[in-house]
Amino acid sequence: xxxxxxxxxxxxxxxxxxxxxxxxxxxxxxxxxxxxxxxxxxxxxxxxxxxxxxxxxxxxxxxxxxxxxxxxxxxxxxxxxxxxxxxxxxxxxxxxxxxxxxxxxxxxxxxxxxxxxxxxxxxxxxxxxxxxxxxxxxxxxxxxxxxxxxxxxxxxxxxxxxxxxxxxxxxxxxxxxxxxxxxxxxxxxxxxxxxxxxxxxxxxxxxxxxxxxxxxxxxxxxxxxxxxxxxxxxxxxxxxxxxxxxxxxxxxxxxxxxxxxxxxxxxxxxxxxxxxxxxxxxxxxxxxxxxxxxxxxxxxxxxxxxxxxxxxxxxxxxxxxxxxxxxxxxxxxxxxxxxxxxxxxxxxxxxxxxxxxxxxxxxxxxxxxxxxxxxxxxxxxxxxxxxxxxxxxxxxxxxxxxxxxxxxxxxxxxxxxxxxxxxxxxx
Amino acid sequence: xxxxxxxxxxxxxxxxxxxxxxxxxxxxxxxxxxxxxxxxxxxxxxxxxxxxxxxxxxxxxxxxxxxxxxxxxxxxxxxxxxxxxxxxxxxxxxxxxxxxxxxxxxxxxxxxxxxxxxxxxxxxxxxxx
Numbered sequence: 001x002x003x004x005x006x007x008x009x010x011x012x013x014x015x016x017x018x019x020x021x022x023x024x025x026x027x028x029x030x031x032x033x034x035x036x037x038x039x040x041x042x043x044x045x046x047x048x049x050x051x052x053x054x055x056x057x058x059x060x061x062x063x064x065x066x067x068x069x070x071x072x073x074x075x076x077x078x079x080x081x082x083x084x085x086x087x088x089x090x091x092x093x094x095x096x097x098x099x100x101x102x103x104x105x106x107x108x109x110x111x112x113x114x115x116x117x118x119x120x121x122x123x124x125x126x127x128x129x130x131x132x133x134x135x136x137x138x139x140x141x142x143x144x145x146x147x148x149x150x151x152x153x154x155x156x157x158x159x160x161x162x163x164x165x166x167x168x169x170x171x172x173x174x175x176x177x178x179x180x181x182x183x184x185x186x187x188x189x190x191x192x193x194x195x196x197x198x199x200x201x202x203x204x205x206x207x208x209x210x211x212x213x214x215x216x217x218x219x220x221x222x223x224x225x226x227x228x229x230x231x232x233x234x235x236x237x238x239x240x241x242x243x244x245x246x247x248x249x250x251x252x253x254x255x256x257x258x259x260x261x262x263x264x265x266x267x268x269x270x271x272x273x274x275x276x277x278x279x280x281x282x283x284x285x286x287x288x289x290x291x292x293x294x295x296x297x298x299x300x301x302x303x304x305x306x307x308x309x310x311x312x313x314x315x316x317x318x319x320x321x322x323x324x325x326x327x328x329x330x331x332x333x334x335x336x337x338x339x340x341x342x343x344x345x346x347x348x349x350x351x352x353x354x355x356x357x358x359x360x361x362x363x364x365x366x367x368x369x370x371x372x373x374x375x376x377x378x379x380x381x382x383x384x385x386x387x388x389x390x391x392x393x394x395x396x397x398x399x400x401x402x403x404x405x406x407x408x409x410x411x412x413x414x415x416x417x418x419x420x421x422x423x424x425x426x427x
Numbered sequence: 428x429x430x431x432x433x434x435x436x437x438x439x440x441x442x443x444x445x446x447x448x449x450x451x452x453x454x455x456x457x458x459x460x461x462x463x464x465x466x467x468x469x470x471x472x473x474x475x476x477x478x479x480x481x482x483x484x485x486x487x488x489x490x491x492x493x494x495x496x497x498x499x500x501x502x503x504x505x506x507x508x509x510x511x512x513x514x515x516x517x518x519x520x521x522x523x524x525x526x527x528x529x530x531x532x533x534x535x536x537x538x539x540x541x542x543x544x545x546x547x548x549x550x551x552x553x554x555x556x
Contacts (some may be wrong), residue, residue, distance in 0.1 A: 215541070
């Protein structure tokens with residue numbers, strides 16, 4: 001028995017001796033693997049930390065640059081997230097624009113309404129209601145009154161996004177301080193108004209004095225004097241039309257073209273234009289026929305703007321029709337829609353070349369054949385005419401054949417409504 | 428044509444050439460023409476001479492046309508004086524302000540002829556005016 005035990009013990013020792021070495025090797029191997037793993041993990045962690053630090057630094061830099069950009073550009077950014085109001089935010093510049101101190105809790109939508117100028121409040125309420133309920137882009141301008149009572153003009157622009165799953169909205173936008181631009185626009189508008197008045201006053205004097213000289217009650221003038229005085233009159237009339245075109249273009253560009261609605265007799269107004277343009281037509285031996293439908297209702301519109309439209313069309317017809325030609329103007333109630341006045345002006349003039357027709361209503365554009373016949377011209381008339389007619393919710397179109405003549409078709413409602421103020425607030 | 432020999436018209440206009448043109452044309456039509464070159468003089472002549480029609484430019488020295496008309500309306504006679512506003516003012520704001528509490532016939536000078544001025548005076552003198 002002892003011998004057996006001794007053999008077993010000896011065998012065990014032998015096994016132990018034999019097994020120890022591989023175990024040792026395995027152990028060392030495991031240790032190496034673990035050490036490598038730890039090393040890789042530490043390196044990865046260090047790299048990750050470095051990357052995070054780099055990203056944080058980059059984020060801080062970008063945030064700082066954005067803050068500076070907003071400060072320099074006088075615009076702030078905002079987010080309203082109705083899925084999670086905690087995600088709503090205002091940039092620093094937003095607080096400054098609205099005259100508020102930065103706070104932990106982002107101001108809500110009502111802040112925009114609370115600070116709106118009383119005169120703009122109802123339009124602003126309508127706009128923000130639309131923004132908060134309808135996905136899509138938005139843009140509008142209005143006045144705010146700061147806590148210091150200072151009035152500021154702001155332009156708000158952004159996008160309302162809808163979450164596909166929750167149908168909740170998220171509003172992202174920017175607010176831009178446009179007070180300076182509005183003041184510049186106002187100054188420009190005042191300058192244009194003053195300049196046009198200063199220019200038109202002496203020219204009106206010249207025109208009227210020439211009319212007085214040509215009146216029957218004045219001392220007789222020779223044929224040559226009559227011709228010269230007529231030319232003085234026509235030139236001054238032409239200058240007034242050019243100034244009016246420039247003034248109207250300026251108003252259109254500045255968004256200050258407003259309407260003064262008045263009721264007037266269309267026939268009386270157009271006959272007045274015919275009287276004014278008669279001499280220019282007579283000089284070229286042009287036949288100018290104007291016909292009117294019976295019982296035309298009065299127009300309830302801006303008299304001066306409507307006058308400008310008809311005057312432009314008739315004076316263009318006279319200008320671009322060679323001697324001995326004809327001009328026909330028909331004024332009627334539209335056949336398809338009785339609420340519209342319809343005016344057709346047809347001439348036997350130089351016509352508009354086919355390739356030029358798409359440009360005819362562009363600002364400053366003049367067709368080459370028009371420039372040859374009448375070198376001086378602003379190219380503004382038809383641009384202003386089209387803008388005014390569209391503002392009145394009317395329409396203008398034309399047909400033309402080069403060398404044969406042109407017909408302009410104008411339709412305007414009998415009753416005009418000036419929606420420009422509302423359109424500006426909603427734009 | 429209206430019997431114009433009995434009618435006086437006051438032209439209140441600081442631009443000499445424009446005043447001359449209007450005055451000459453009205454005299455040719457047989458009106459007696461009074462003239463004033465600023466708002467103060469216009470008001471004084473109006474209250475003194477009681478012209479039947481006043482042609483008043485809006486932009487005047489010393490007293491604007493609008494102020495002159497407001498002062499005129501405070502007078503018992505001036506309340507019902509017939510006024511035609513003449514202006515080259517381009518902004519409707521000033522014109523609308525002038526017409527705010529009153530109804531005026533107005534002419535944009537640069538868009539009108541001398542014949543329009545004469546017609547405006549005749550309209551004011553017509554029995555229904």
